[in-house]
Amino acid sequence: MTGLRKRRVSRPPLVLVALAVLGLAVFVVPLLGLLARTPWRDLPALLTGEIVADALRLSMVSSLAATALSAVVGVPLAWVLARVEFPGRSIVRGLVLLPLVIPPVVGGAALLFALGRRGLIGEPLNQATGLVLPFSTWGVVLAVTFVAMPFLVITVEGALRNLDSRYEGAAATLGAKRWTVLRRVTFPMIAPSLVAGLVLTWARALGEFGATITFAGNLPGRTQTLPLAVFVALESDRDTAVALSLLMVAISLAVLVALRGRWWRSL
Amino acid sequence: MIAVSEPARARAVVGFAAVLVVTGCAGSGNQSTVLVSAAASLTDAFVEIEAAFEEANPGVDVVLNLGGSSALREQILGGAPADVFASANPSNMAQVREAGEVDGEPRVFIRNRLQIAVPAGNPAGVTGPADLAREELLIGLCAEAVPCGEFGRQALANAGVSAAVDTREPDVRALLTKIGAGELDAGIVYVTDVASSVGEVDGVDIADADNVVAEYPIAVLTGAPNRDGATDFVEFVLSDEGRAILVKHGFESP
Numbered sequence: 001m002t003g004l005r006k007r008r009v010s011r012p013p014l015v016l017v018a019l020a021v022l023g024l025a026v027f028v029v030p031l032l033g034l035l036a037r038t039p040w041r042d043l044p045a046l047l048t049g050e051i052v053a054d055a056l057r058l059s060m061v062s063s064l065a066a067t068a069l070s071a072v073v074g075v076p077l078a079w080v081l082a083r084v085e086f087p088g089r090s091i092v093r094g095l096v097l098l099p100l101v102i103p104p105v106v107g108g109a110a111l112l113f114a115l116g117r118r119g120l121i122g123e124p125l126n127q128a129t130g131l132v133l134p135f136s137t138w139g140v141v142l143a144v145t146f147v148a149m150p151f152l153v154i155t156v157e158g159a160l161r162n163l164d165s166r167y168e169g170a171a172a173t174l175g176a177k178r179w180t181v182l183r184r185v186t187f188p189m190i191a192p193s194l195v196a197g198l199v200l201t202w203a204r205a206l207g208e209f210g211a212t213i214t215f216a217g218n219l220p221g222r223t224q225t226l227p228l229a230v231f232v233a234l235e236s237d238r239d240t241a242v243a244l245s246l247l248m249v250a251i252s253l254a255v256l257v258a259l260r261g262r263w264w265r266s267l
Numbered sequence: 268m269i270a271v272s273e274p275a276r277a278r279a280v281v282g283f284a285a286v287l288v289v290t291g292c293a294g295s296g297n298q299s300t301v302l303v304s305a306a307a308s309l310t311d312a313f314v315e316i317e318a319a320f321e322e323a324n325p326g327v328d329v330v331l332n333l334g335g336s337s338a339l340r341e342q343i344l345g346g347a348p349a350d351v352f353a354s355a356n357p358s359n360m361a362q363v364r365e366a367g368e369v370d371g372e373p374r375v376f377i378r379n380r381l382q383i384a385v386p387a388g389n390p391a392g393v394t395g396p397a398d399l400a401r402e403e404l405l406i407g408l409c410a411e412a413v414p415c416g417e418f419g420r421q422a423l424a425n426a427g428v429s430a431a432v433d434t435r436e437p438d439v440r441a442l443l444t445k446i447g448a449g450e451l452d453a454g455i456v457y458v459t460d461v462a463s464s465v466g467e468v469d470g471v472d473i474a475d476a477d478n479v480v481a482e483y484p485i486a487v488l489t490g491a492p493n494r495d496g497a498t499d500f501v502e503f504v505l506s507d508e509g510r511a512i513l514v515k516h517g518f519e520s521p
Contacts, residue, residue: 112445112448113448116448117449135405135434217433222433223434231437232410232412235338235413236337236411236412
């Protein structure tokens with residue numbers, strides 16, 4: 001009996017395995033193409049240029065700032081969506097998920113119409129404070145946050161909804177104040193999802209292109225992140241473009257693999 | 268590589284998708300399709316040429332794949348089976364030709380000049396290239412890989428101006444849109460782009476001595492799935508009728 005079961009487990013249906021391999025190929029084949037084109041000998045020289053350093057710094061700063069901003073406003077948003085009943089909640093949830101679905105270029109254009117110098121909010125903001133968001137590093141952070149924050153909100157909201165509220169109830173019964181319950185019970189229990197959401201948000205922010213170039217423009221040292229540098233280099237200097245692409249793949253893969261075992265089990 | 272959608276990559280994908288649709292439909296009827304990869308600055312003129320050509324050739328469907336010439340070049344070199352390539356400068360065409368992708372000799376069909384575009388009413392009071400050095404203005408140029416970026420760089424060098432650039436846009440239409448929206452104070456585009464956006468942007472001339480004349484070559488591609496249609500289209504662009512449409516849009520005859 002056990003022998004039979006063991007054999008079943010060790011021999012999965014061939015069709016499934018074949019399809020799975022095909023599925024994996026979708027991800028792996030482009031990577032192989034990139035590796036095949038990589039100018040390995042020139043790689044160190046290509047990756048130490050000023051433009052690469054600028055783009056790497058900007059990508060790190062903007063993706064981390066977007067992750068922090070998402071944590072500050074996205075986690076409360078997830079909490080409200082999970083715990084507060086209000087009319088139109090499903091519409092709000094749809095609005096939050098919208099950036100996952102619409103093309104980032106559309107998001108960038110919408111940001112420009114809203115927060116540009118002549119935009120709905122941007123114009124009064126500019127007149128009151130002199131602040132101009134497009135074509136600035138702040139513009140990059142905003143565009144990247146727009147595209148990446150939904151990953152944090154849906155992950156944390158899902159975790160909060162799945163949380164057994166009896167733990168929080170018990171803590172409250174024992175006299176804990178609401179903030180204490182949040183800090184000592186709720187957050188520790190959703191910590192794995194929270195971290196997973198933050199990592200996903202950061203990874204998406206690092207790869208953001210469309211909203212950034214549409215809203216924040218493209219200038220080395222100020223708004224040209226790694227994806228933008230790859231895009232520009234692809235049309236002028238393919239070796240640099242490939243080297244930059246490889247750098248992005250390496251950074252993303254390293255972080256995702258390193259965190260996978262520890263934090264992703266909840267996903 | 269990167270799991271994001273990007274405007275020109277997206278255009279590349281649209282190009283490929285168009286090709287797939289084209290090849291998918293070719294056998295299903297007597298409709299033949301000509302896929303034309305044309306520089307972004309040709310947008311308005313080629314839309315009109317497309318309509319005129321289709322009217323003169325019933326049963327032929329022209330599909331325009333518009334983008335920065337360098338992005339189009341990369342698509343063609345990457346194997347996207349377009350029929351015709353119309354570039355905004357000779358160098359992108361030359362690279363496609365060196366790769367053996369051009370059938371015959373590319374022919375210069377039109378010329379264009381540069382102009383400074385400013386939002387309608389010229390709120391920043393731009394009077395010439397020297398104003399592009401003003402730090403307090405938001406200045407946009409085309410990325411140097413696209414022809415308008417390369418020509419703009421030459422014109423600024425001719426005028427001895429070091430521009431205070433705030434963004435390098437991936438193609439001339441993207442730049443024009445941001446100027447028209449008032450998000451940029453000035454940028455260098457083609458005369459024809461300004462002519463296409465009357466009411467949204469105004470043009471400020473660049474002195475002839477500093478200006479750069481852009482030559483646009485057109486050619487049938489070696490891998491053209493529809494060589495006859497491609498040849499007809501190129502002949503139409505070079506004909507009096509085609510040239511009249513281009514001149515109407517502000518281009519100069521070669």
